[in-house]
Amino acid sequence: MSKNKKMLTASAIAATAAVTVSAPAVMADSHQFEDVNDRYTEAVDFLVEQGATQGYTETTFGTYMPIKRVDAAVQLANVLGLDIDADADTGFNDVPARAEAEVAALKEAGITEGKTSDTFGANDLITRGELAIWIQEGFGLEPTTDTIDFDDVSNRYYKAVQALVDHGITNGVSETEFGVDMEAKRGDYAVFLHRAAEATDDDYELALMHTNDTHGNIGNIAETKTAVDNFRGKNPASLLLSGGDVFSGTLYFQEFLGQADLDFMNQLGYDAMSFGNHEFDLGAGENGHEALAEFVNNAEFPFVASNVDFSEDPLFDDMDKTDIVTADAKDGQIYSGFTKKVKGEEVGIFGLTTEETADISSPENITFSDYIEEAEAMVQAFEDRGVDKVIALTHLGLNDNPEYDNDEVLAEEVDGIDIIVGGHTHTEIPEPRFVDKDEPTVIVQAGGNNDNLGTLEVEFDSNGVITDYEGELVELDGLPKDESFAEQLEPYTEQVQELQEEEIGVSAEVPLNGVREDVRTGETNLGNLITDGMLWKAQQINPETQIAVSNGGGIRTSIDEGPITLGEILEVMPFGNELGIMEIQGSEFMEALEHSVSTAPTAGGQFLHVAGMKFEYDSSQPAGERIVSAEVLQDDGTYEPLMEDEMYYVASNLFTIQGGDDYDMFAEVYEDNRVSEPGFVDYDVFTEYLQTQGDSVSPEVEGRIVDVNQ
Incomplete structure (x- = not known):
């Protein structure tokens, strides 16, 4: 986790088991390399602290330089903490004395062999594909899914690349290419090693982004894309969640009834969304919830709604799966909750919508049940499946009228919820709210009207109890626009400008x-x-x-x-x-x-x-x-x-x-x-x-x- 992580209170730590972290702590600015920017700082600091490298020169790490096989071997052996015998003989005639012991240790561990029986290829530049195999073997990473679809990944590399993707180490160089045959850069290799060490730590780190109450404000969606890409660059396996109220609020919504928003949400890769009260605003109209049903049906992500009953509205018959909790959630379907494998472990996600919706919107035949009872049932359902990391994706409000429901009451009264990603009150929570109890809960909310992208990183111990966390709101105003999203937005904006007249x-x-x-x-x-x-x-x-x-x-x-x-x-x-x-x-x-x-x-x-x-x-x-x-x-x-x-x-x-x-x-x-x-x-x-x-x-x-x- 970042060097700026929030430490829990003394009482919270006393209530949780002590955690032994296998990866050493990272000291801020432990290097003096001029070519290391924020993207690489943590990883390079980690390698320096491990004694795995001293950089390319005293003032440069060589961040963007390719890395030789021999240098990659030295760094990997030191990070893995292999038994390095100074007198070991590799049997290779091209390995310099400075690296003989490390290469021998890798060979002994079965992580890598030479190019031939007597040459290691020490001065050859190593590729991303070769490094994937080394890292997968060295850290013992196993694939947890079978989902990658890179055009350049052959059977030789498939297992290793899938393992790296599943454990959040990398997403490849593009959506379709891993870059198997590309020369690996020293900076990227540092990041791979650091993330692999974290992935095999006894602790588990979960990263997520969150939005809520965007209300049709897609005028800055190109900035949103930039913020999402920046966070994913550092956290490839992070989730992206919406706390609801995509509907209502701007002419973009009035003209496109949520489909413009959905176009960009699908491209951003949301993992789940809960329903806000405004999703039900159109229910009393001539077409009922037709726009909402179309929104759900066209979504390339699932929805969660544990306390919402859609059974009396036939528009949702084909997508209403709220009677089940599944590990195989489908796009465009509504579940009470589902589990998703992230970095090798199952995370439970369930949804709650304020019961006040019946009074402040037009849900018609859609009804809402008690949020506390449903939350307790969902936590139990996840526990029955052995899932101990639980996210409540809510549209209740942080501190809204407690006669109905709110996130603060939910956190206090229901044990087993680790993270509450909220909405409804448009509350900007610059630093996550920490609810200190035996099983602590972190609450986040990003404000409203697409002003911010919320980010959160949480560390769990082996029992699924939060031990550390950090989070912030990334203000979108002033960020560079993603060129593709900006171009795609133009036709929507042109129609909205016509509508204004x-x-x-x-x-x-x-x-x-x-x-x-x-x-x-x-x-x-x-x-x-x-x-x-x-x-x-x-x-x-x-x-x-x-x-x-x-x-x-x-x-x-x-x-x-x-x-x-x-x-x-x-x-x-x-x-x-x-x-x-x-x-x-x-x-x-x-x-x-x-x-x-x-x-x-x-x-x-x-x-x-x-x-x-x-x-x-x-x-x-x-x-x-x-x-x-x-x-x-x-x-x-x-x-x-x-x-x-x-x-x-x-x-x-x-x-x-x-x-x-x-x-x-x-x-x-x-x-x-x-x-x-x-x-x-x-x-x-x-x-x-x-x-x-x-x-x-x-x-x-x-x-x-x-x-x-x-």
């Missing part, structure tokens, strides 16, 4: 005012229309929702009189903020109203537009003492005073709810788990609401917000 079928009879100075200082007709739409959507999810508020800073421009286009809506609300519903006490909400008008009449992004209520304030009074009255709209059309000791359901966007624009009182509500996160994106909500209003809209300023000082 499409009219939504509704006209504005009056200009909709989103002028910066206006929306940040007072009520506008556009602010009213946006919050009306927010309240309309929230009441579909929770009919008890009475109020909606939206920060003026989130309204970025106006909409002209005339036909409204999708592009105009996206310009008004470009951030893709999602809907949340707070359960908040009147006194807390009154504090928020005070904050809303605290800078008036000076413009402030925190200024709240409202629906379902009205309020008056006095800008001449000190900040915090300005609210004159606040009233809530009742079902009969009358208004009643906002009561400070009563609880209200209030909708807003998650930016504001999570404390944006200094709404600390909302952030406390969020931290107190009093927020439901249905996750519908603001511009989708606004578009849908406008389309319910007939052919045209003509909102007015109604006196919802009044400064009595004006």
